[in-house]
Amino acid sequence: xxxxxxxxxxxxxxxxxxxxxxxxxxxxxxxxxxxxxxxxxxxxxxxxxxxxxxxxxxxxxxxxxxxxxxxxxxxxxxxxxxxxxxxxxxxxxxxxxxxxxxxxxxxxxxxxxxxxxxxxxxxxxxxxxxxxxxxxxxxxxxxxxxxxxxxxxxxxxxxxxxxxxxxxxxxxxxxxxxxxxxxxxxxxxxxxx
Amino acid sequence: xxxxxxxxxxxxxxxxxxxxxxxxxxxxxxxxxxxxxxxxxxxxxxxxxxxxxxxxxxxxxxxxxxxxxxxxxxxxxxxxxxxxxxxxxxxxxxxxxxxxxxxxxxxxxxxxxxxxxxxxxxxxxxxxxxxxxxxxxxxxxxxxxxxxxxxxxxxxxxxxxxxxxxxxxxxxxxxxxxxxxxxxxxxxxxxxx
Numbered sequence: 001x002x003x004x005x006x007x008x009x010x011x012x013x014x015x016x017x018x019x020x021x022x023x024x025x026x027x028x029x030x031x032x033x034x035x036x037x038x039x040x041x042x043x044x045x046x047x048x049x050x051x052x053x054x055x056x057x058x059x060x061x062x063x064x065x066x067x068x069x070x071x072x073x074x075x076x077x078x079x080x081x082x083x084x085x086x087x088x089x090x091x092x093x094x095x096x097x098x099x100x101x102x103x104x105x106x107x108x109x110x111x112x113x114x115x116x117x118x119x120x121x122x123x124x125x126x127x128x129x130x131x132x133x134x135x136x137x138x139x140x141x142x143x144x145x146x147x148x149x150x151x152x153x154x155x156x157x158x159x160x161x162x163x164x165x166x167x168x169x170x171x172x173x174x175x176x177x178x179x180x181x182x183x184x185x186x187x188x189x190x191x192x193x
Numbered sequence: 194x195x196x197x198x199x200x201x202x203x204x205x206x207x208x209x210x211x212x213x214x215x216x217x218x219x220x221x222x223x224x225x226x227x228x229x230x231x232x233x234x235x236x237x238x239x240x241x242x243x244x245x246x247x248x249x250x251x252x253x254x255x256x257x258x259x260x261x262x263x264x265x266x267x268x269x270x271x272x273x274x275x276x277x278x279x280x281x282x283x284x285x286x287x288x289x290x291x292x293x294x295x296x297x298x299x300x301x302x303x304x305x306x307x308x309x310x311x312x313x314x315x316x317x318x319x320x321x322x323x324x325x326x327x328x329x330x331x332x333x334x335x336x337x338x339x340x341x342x343x344x345x346x347x348x349x350x351x352x353x354x355x356x357x358x359x360x361x362x363x364x365x366x367x368x369x370x371x372x373x374x375x376x377x378x379x380x381x382x383x384x385x386x
Binding site for chain 2: 065082111113114115118120123124127132134143145146147149152153154155156157158160161162164165166167169170173177178181183184185186189193
């Protein structure tokens, strides 16, 4: 151990950071926990946490078992021209859910949230802090946040019927078949006037 | 006990029928179980089951703890003129979910379905047999069932964000505030051409 009491990097260190993050996010939620406080508890430099995970968002995504590509996907979505945004959001989301049906990360999160109040808090705060603002920027309506939450609701409901309840024909439809119907409908939420 | 081995009616009989129904629906699903087979197992005349619950749908609704008014609500929805249907569906659903937040029947069903494969089967078959066809009759599109399933997905997602994750501003919005945005969007799914 170094003079400052901080441990050097390495696979064990990365795992230790993740373990601390899981415990802290689950006990206090996403908002209340800073990247710095997780670094302190894991006895590492905050710069090392940034090095491994990029941001608090990236750390959450890794701790929750979501794909590493998610923060980059959110960032890319935010940069899209408005007429491409919903299509990219819906297809990105459907492919995320379909990527590995046996270990579907969206469903794993929803399952924990339904059975566990702390997991629900964690997911709520993550969606509110990281996904909702990305969507809300695509409309100038005064109720942009309610519109964005309704879009998230529709996407989450699609995953519920597709992967949890497996209601046909939504369970066997391809992402393109779903997107063809859902994209123009969801776009309505972001339309002006 | 009467000569036929069938027991007379009464509160105990009603409870016994419900108990048999819960066990049978949970073990074999909604489709595979007939009202008659539940009557036989509960040792009552099928007419008594009809007397208490109206139909297999009514028996399921009572066994699942859903409001008794649900079969009537579905029947009324099916009779509405098309331009009133989605508004009535969305508001009926939101008031159902809000009627008793502490013992929300929609959420109780979703919670069981997420954690229990048999409950998922039961809810899937009930939605597919009783709600999906009511919605699908309001459009002549060839993919009417996929459109209807997407509408159910949106409604279920609203309940998830509103009551399970409690994402703001959807959790505190009134049914009217949600309906004002969601009804015209959902109506798109049923539009021709």
